[in-house]
Amino acid sequence: MKRRRISSHDVAREAGVSQTTVSLVLNGRTDVRISEETRQRVLDVARNLNYSRNASARALVTGRTHRVELIPIHPGALVDPDKYYATVLAGVTEGALQCGYNLLIQSALYPTWRDMYTDVMSGSADGVLLIGRASNDKLTAALREARFPTVCISFQPDFPDYYSVDCDNVQGARLAVEHLLELGHRRIVYIAPEPEHSWGRERWQGAQAAVADAGLPPETIQYAYFGAGIMVPDVRIERTVALLRSGPNPPTALLYCGEADAQLAAEALPEHGIRVPTDVSIVSFNSTEMSERTRPPLTSVWQPLHAIGEAAVKMVTSLAEGHEAPSGTMRFPCRLDIRESTARAPMPA
């Protein structure tokens, strides 16, 4: 009663040809000549029998699955209410469609990077897309070592020129700082993320460059790190308040690398008597709906996440197919969305 699946042998027998011929016909191989008559017969029989080539067997022998694996930073990240990853996913989906690949979403929670590595190397997919990991990520390093087709999205691992697609963080931060400088701000604070994020370092670099290019002293922008992201919101706000009240000449503008913290600040600072943007201007990164819906709506550095996702799949499938990618790293220009969280710097007291 066990329904064995139809195999190419069944088709071959029914069509009165060898199994090889069936394979040849179904692969539409033009280098081997098959008589039109046999070809049609095989095709007909295959259709009548509802025959479908076994994907695992094909993958085993060809070494290709026509799948790209996507590894989110944590299971579920792709469907977070935060549209960041979802937008990247949209681009990846679009690109996968164009390249003729399917998407395998890794929805597992492995105890160690090694387990994840083993899973990736098992060959369920021809290439892998890593998203938003630390630049010293072990998994990335191992995959590189193994020369497994890999493309990093939204981060640049510590290997110069290793395959990565991201926005142009330097230019993005530049845009933000230039905007603030134009508004007259001369005491800007860059709120840094965890130091292992490549984009955090790149943005800091861009921010400094903008100041330098404007011929202003380096102290115009200062670096602040409030510790790991898990810290409770209240504490973060307290520190921000302290920062904005420090010294004789306190900062007048805050540049955030994300939206959550920026939103938190924009909405909580007024409760501490600090008005946005009257007393302090705030700029965030990403410019998703979140910035748009903050009160007040945040001026934010937008990045083309869709295009980034699309480019990443194309790069990884190209790698998987053996065409060495022309260039290892791709950077997409950002755009500054000016909203209501930035205004002219207040007069010094």
Next chain:
Amino acid sequence: MKRRRISSHDVAREAGVSQTTVSLVLNGRTDVRISEETRQRVLDVARNLNYSRNASARALVTGRTHRVELIPIHPGALVDPDKYYATVLAGVTEGALQCGYNLLIQSALYPTWRDMYTDVMSGSADGVLLIGRASNDKLTAALREARFPTVCISFQPDFPDYYSVDCDNVQGARLAVEHLLELGHRRIVYIAPEPEHSWGRERWQGAQAAVADAGLPPETIQYAYFGAGIMVPDVRIERTVALLRSGPNPPTALLYCGEADAQLAAEALPEHGIRVPTDVSIVSFNSTEMSERTRPPLTSVWQPLHAIGEAAVKMVTSLAEGHEAPSGTMRFPCRLDIRESTARAPMPA
């Protein structure tokens, strides 16, 4: 220079055991006793060699991939700005994680349902999740015929009791109509989707039931179908306006099965001199952000899409593992989100 992948034979040789033993150890089989010493040795060698079992080979021989395939109604639906499918995807992701399955997203555009069918049957996944298809869908029928583990999300195919997870459409529509009746509406129009949608029929049934249960005449609610969804918005609005001006006693409430059309109506009717909700009340289905952000915000029937997605994966993996699912169809109760698009019925002229 061709880097052949490490195989279990390599591990076996290095560890001085047979390939069988390697397989036994790595599968952690407890029914076969392996000396603790060999076990450790095999494990160590495997780790040193960075060995990883080939997924395709395993799938070929075991017949299981531990993957669930997701087939959206069109490529990209899962990442539409409309959060409907995205929310289902969130639930599916969550469920897949819990079941230990990965998600294979079918991002292809096949010319015919047959091609899609062939692809599904190729065994890239152990089961398939179909979303939002027509109730007479050919693909669904073929999959059922082939007894391929399949679960339908957000639709019920024309086979009674075939595996399907959806909200309780009858109850949902009931909720909406009861609300309108309480507000004094006695001329309600149900705007129907294409007739091949099971949920359209179920909601119509629920709407009628609510009227009947209230002891009101059947004419209290009337059925309207404006034709295929591709019709240009302007025409749809025109017809709606005509409807709302028809006869001596025109309708005072509109019940939509989706959000796009409801939003369109809510925002366009005022331009035609019909105020919402003063002149006409509008209720939509789904209650995603879209309803929330419409001007005025729409009263809407919410459905637990996350739970639906989660339940669907669990059902399909259960089927794939041979446990006949306890019950073929699951319905989740809806909730009515009352917002500003509904108000007391206007006094008859």
Next chain:
DNA sequence: TTGTATGCGTTATCAT
């Protein structure tokens, strides 16, 4: 407790 042999369903090589 461990090893030998076989088959899963394909594609690819080499005959014919």
Next chain:
DNA sequence: ATGATAACGCATACAA
């Protein structure tokens, strides 16, 4: 133009 045969890498029945 087509067919036999050998991999691919693994799991498993059976043998030892």
